Amino acid sequence: xxxxxxxxGGDYAPxxxxxxxxAAAKDExxxxxxxxxxxxVGLELKKYPKKSNIETVHASEDIAMSEHPVEAVRxxxxxxxxxxxxxxxxxxxxxxxxxxxTGAVMASALFGLGRMKGIERPAICSVFxxxxxxxxxxxxxxNADCRPSHLVQFAYMGKAYIEKVIGVENPRVGLLNIxxxxxxxxxxxxxxxxxxxxxxxxxxxxxxxxxxKDVLENVVDVLVCDGFVGNVVLKFGEGMVFSLTKLIRQxxxxxxxxxxxxxxxxxxxxxxRIDYKKYGGAPLLGVNGVVIITHGRAKAETIKNSITxxxxxxxxxxxxxIRQVKTVENLVD
Amino acid sequence: xxxxxxxxGGDYAPxxxxxxxxAAAKDExxxxxxxxxxxxVGLELKKYPKKSNIETVHASEDIAMSEHPVEAVRxxxxxxxxxxxxxxxxxxxxxxxxxxxTGAVMASALFGLGRMKGIERPAICSVFxxxxxxxxxxxxxxNADCRPSHLVQFAYMGKAYIEKVIGVENPRVGLLNIxxxxxxxxxxxxxxxxxxxxxxxxxxxxxxxxxxKDVLENVVDVLVCDGFVGNVVLKFGEGMVFSLTKLIRQxxxxxxxxxxxxxxxxxxxxxxRIDYKKYGGAPLLGVNGVVIITHGRAKAETIKNSITxxxxxxxxxxxxxIRQVKTVENLVD
Numbered sequence: 100x101x102x103x104x105x106x107x108g109g110d111y112a113p114x115x116x117x118x119x120x121x122a123a124a125k126d127e128x129x130x131x132x133x134x135x136x137x138x139x140v141g142l143e144l145k146k147y148p149k150k151s152n153i154e155t156v157h158a159s160e161d162i163a164m165s166e167h168p169v170e171a172v173r174x175x176x177x178x179x180x181x182x183x184x185x186x187x188x189x190x191x192x193x194x195x196x197x198x199x200x201t202g203a204v205m206a207s208a209l210f211g212l213g214r215m216k217g218i219e220r221p222a223i224c225s226v227f228x229x230x231x232x233x234x235x236x237x238x239x240x241x242n243a244d245c246r247p248s249h250l251v252q253f254a255y256m257g258k259a260y261i262e263k264v265i266g267v268e269n270p271r272v273g274l275l276n277i278x279x280x281x282x283x284x285x286x287x288x289x290x291x292x293x294x295x296x297x298x299x300x301x302x303x304x305x306x307x308x309x310x311x312k313d314v315l316e317n318v319v320d321v322l323v324c325d326g327f328v329g330n331v332v333l334k335f336g337e338g339m340v341f342s343l344t345k346l347i348r349q350x351x352x353x354x355x356x357x358x359x360x361x362x363x364x365x366x367x368x369x370x371x372r373i374d375y376k377k378y379g380g381a382p383l384l385g386v387n388g389v390v391i392i393t394h395g396r397a398k399a400e401t402i403k404n405s406i407t408x409x410x411x412x413x414x415x416x417x418x419x420x421i422r423q424v425k426t427v428e429n430l431v432d
Numbered sequence: 433x434x435x436x437x438x439x440x441g442g443d444y445a446p447x448x449x450x451x452x453x454x455a456a457a458k459d460e461x462x463x464x465x466x467x468x469x470x471x472x473v474g475l476e477l478k479k480y481p482k483k484s485n486i487e488t489v490h491a492s493e494d495i496a497m498s499e500h501p502v503e504a505v506r507x508x509x510x511x512x513x514x515x516x517x518x519x520x521x522x523x524x525x526x527x528x529x530x531x532x533x534t535g536a537v538m539a540s541a542l543f544g545l546g547r548m549k550g551i552e553r554p555a556i557c558s559v560f561x562x563x564x565x566x567x568x569x570x571x572x573x574x575n576a577d578c579r580p581s582h583l584v585q586f587a588y589m590g591k592a593y594i595e596k597v598i599g600v601e602n603p604r605v606g607l608l609n610i611x612x613x614x615x616x617x618x619x620x621x622x623x624x625x626x627x628x629x630x631x632x633x634x635x636x637x638x639x640x641x642x643x644x645k646d647v648l649e650n651v652v653d654v655l656v657c658d659g660f661v662g663n664v665v666l667k668f669g670e671g672m673v674f675s676l677t678k679l680i681r682q683x684x685x686x687x688x689x690x691x692x693x694x695x696x697x698x699x700x701x702x703x704x705r706i707d708y709k710k711y712g713g714a715p716l717l718g719v720n721g722v723v724i725i726t727h728g729r730a731k732a733e734t735i736k737n738s739i740t741x742x743x744x745x746x747x748x749x750x751x752x753x754i755r756q757v758k759t760v761e762n763l764v765d
Contacts, residue, residue: 230675230682240610243618277573277663285576285660311667315675327618328661330610332668334644339672342563342648346702349563355698361691365684373679 100128100413102406103192106135107161107179108199110396116198117143119402124153129410132192134158135179158182161199164395168202172210180204184211187388194389194409196380198397204390205241205383212387215422220249221385222326223392224260225333228373229317235261236275236314238326239333239381245325247291250274254295254303255424256384257321263415264382264408269304273319275328276308283308287325379408384421389413433461433746435739436525439468440494440512441532443729449531450476452735457485462743465525467491468512491515494532497728501535505543513537517544520721527722527742529713531730537723538574538716545720548755553582554718555659556725557593558666561706562650568594569608569647571659572666572714578658580623583607587628587636588757589717590654596748597715597741602637606652608661609641616641620658712741717754722746 104120106113113135120131121144130152133140137157144153158179162171172181180199184207186192197204205221214221222238237253238245254272261267274292276284281292288308295305309319314332324332351359359366380393380401389412393405412418437453439446446468453464454477463485466473470490477486491512495504505514513532517540519525530537538554547554555571570586571578587605594600607625609617614625621641628638642652647665657665684692692699713726713734722745726738745751 230678243610243621275664277576277660277667285658288576288660310671311664311669312671312674314668315671325618327610327621328664331608331644331661331665334610335647335665335668336644336672338643338645338648339669341645343676345563346706347698350702350705351695351698355695358691358694358696358698361694362684362688363691365680365688365691369679369683372683 100410101130101132101192102409103132103134103183103186103195104402104406105179105183105195105197105199105204106133106140107158108197108204109393110164111398112198113139113143115398116402118399119397119406120153121147121150122399122403123406124150126410127152129406130154131406132156132186134182134186135161156182156186162203164200166200166203168200169206171200172203172206178203178207180207181211184208184388188212193413194391196391196393196402196405196409198393198395198402201240201392201395204392208383208386208388208390212390215385215387215418217424218252218256218385218421220245220252221383222253222256224257224382224384225329226265226378226381227333227336229315231317232267232320233261233265234314234317234320234322235265236322236324236329236333237384238324238329240326240330241383242326244327245287247287247294250287250291250323250325251294251298252385253323254298254305254321256421257323258303259417259420259424260382260384260412261320263417263420264379264411267320270320271304271306271318272321272323273306273309275314275322275324275332276310279308279310281307291323378404380405382408382412387418389417433743434463434465434525435742436465436467436516436519436528437735437739438512438516438528438530438532438537439466439473440491441530441537442726443497443531444731445531446472446476448731449735451732452730452739453486454480454483455732455736456739457483459743460485462739463487464739465489465519467515467519468494489515489519495536497533499533499536501533502539504533505536505539511536511540513540514544517541517721521545526746527724529724529726529735529738529742531726531728531735534573534725534728537725541716541719541721541723545723548718548720548751550757551585551589551718551754553578553585554716555586555589557590557715557717558662559598559711559714560666560669562648564650565600565653566594566598567647567650567653567655568598569655569657569662569666570717571657571662573659573663574716575659577660578620580620580627583620583624583656583658584627584631585718586656587631587638587654589754590656591636592750592753592757593715593717593745594653596750596753597712597745600653603653604637604639604651605654605656606639606642608647608655608657608665609643612641612643614640624656711737713738715741715745720751722750
């Protein structure tokens with residue numbers, strides 16, 4: 100299996116991306132293809148013993164985090180992310196992993212691979228830890244404005260991902276909403292709830308609305324919402340951990356610091372459990388190919404885990420599974 | 433000044449509501465009017481020394497947390513919350529405080545007091561602690577679907593509240609969004625951003641978009657969003673504290689527990705700082721009168737703080753301030 104890696108994407112590219120590739124290449128069933136500036140990538144690769152299952156492909160341009168995604172993807176034909184998508188499209192690779200500009204990865208995937216038949220809007224999916232197990236939340240930012248049918252398609256794509264890549268059977272699917280009763284919410288969620296209930300007849304294990312307070316309580320395996328709400332919630336969660344930590348630091352007495360020292364072991368265990376670095380990035384679902392977007396601040400460990408997730412998605416036929424959901428197709432009309 | 437209190441509203445009514453009223457009545461400039469079942473309220477009042485600035489008004493009905501709000505408010509003419517609004521409308525009181533069914537308080541205020549001229553949609557406003565100071569977030573659930581003009585009105589109402597009741601001068605106003613650049617977001621926020629920028633000429637200190645990660649960082653004093661997003665974020669925040677606490681409890685070693693013991697003092701200080709009980713409830717802004725909705729689980733301390741906030745809003749002419757925002761009126765067209 101061949102996984103293409105955007106060697107120029109992310110805050111720590113190419114050094115950490117190459118390091119992650121080397122770590123992933125320990126699995127000899129994988130071939131990792133590093134796409135980017137040949138000279139820079141080569142320089143990084145020299146730091147490690149030569150491996151036959153690491154290849155490089157030259158790309159003369161790259162897209163910065165600050166660039167306008169769609170514009171940059173159109174103009175820079177030879178940007179590393181565009182070259183990655185071309186390799187995937189031409190069958191020279193099985194999956195793409197990038198820590199680059201999210202919008203650019205999305206635009207490049209849309210232009211290069213195209214939307215899947217039956218999917219109106221591809222969605223970015225976040226796998227996050229809860230009090231037990233994981234929940235996948237989608238969309239987390241690809242679509243700021245959604246129609247109810249989009250949310251139903253997100254449900255099926257999320258279900259396919261968690262079944263195939265994380266291995267949860269008959270996953271419970273919920274709709275993020277502001278009340279538990281079916282008719283609650285805004286126009287979008289009230290209609291989406293109705294449509295999702297109808298999908299129960301097609302085997303979707305839709306368990307109903309999920310309120311904000313229960314997002315981390317593992318009441319469902321797949322949680323759907325529009326990309327605006329998903330993005331706000333995800334970033335609010337990240338920000339809250341940061342702000343709470345700051346608040347604790349500002350308010351600790353001497354005894355408090357001592358206590359914290361004693362707690363470090365346990366806290367480290369928890370940090371390990373909820374650390375995004377452990378997870379394989381955010382899959383972009385609904386395009387014709389396995390594409391994993393990882394955190395812009397991804398270091399080698401995260402890159403390696405994203406490659407592993409991508410490989411698993413390929414092995415488990417994720418794309419075919421999503422394609423075979425007949426209902427998703429029907430929903431477009 | 434006369435504050436009417438819905439003695440039957442909330443999970444701990446009437447006992448805790450009456451206790452809170454007694455605590456608030458220590459301020460002899462206040463008269464607290466308890467509205468509810470005369471017999472039940474009387475029984476509670478007997479537990480405390482008689483006070484001349486606590487009065488009671490009988491209401492033969494009340495609305496349960498589980499009832500359909502609009503329906504219940506229409507049918508139960510003599511529900512305690514309806515009687516409260518009547519007293520305010522007739523000038524027999526200056527403000528209403530209730531810990532009851534949020535939807536019912538809102539419906540009762542709309543029917544009983546009416547919307548302010550120039551305000552299309554009243555909004556519920558949450559005052560929450562940040563790493564330093566407070567931010568008011570609105571709307572947190574009154575309007576699941578909003579138009580851009582609503583968000584501009586929320587901005588002016590939030591500004592009036594934080595200026596008058598919390599005492600922040602020239603408050604910074606932000607728009608909750610999924611990117612910092614002006615043109616980012618969904619249709620609603622992209623247009624609202626444009627409108628809010630135009631309001632700078634009218635003295636609104638609009639500082640731009642605020643991402644989810646910065647909500648608790650005190651980058652603004654007033655943060656506007658539609659009621660769907662506001663409600664999800666608020667409940668997610670509450671839920672996250674709960675889930676993190678659970679996660680810590682599940683993962684503490686013996687040493688960890690010991691450390692936690694040492695930290696208790698500091699943590700208690702932080703809890704005190706971020707505890708919603710300390711805050712004066714959530715004002716319902718945009719109706720013709722001061723109405724404060726407090727948490728359904730409010731106990732005496734919260735009730736007392738809500739009465740104090742209501743008194744301050746009356747004293748500071750909150751309603752007149754909102755009425756005088758000419759721009760808000762112009763926005764309706």
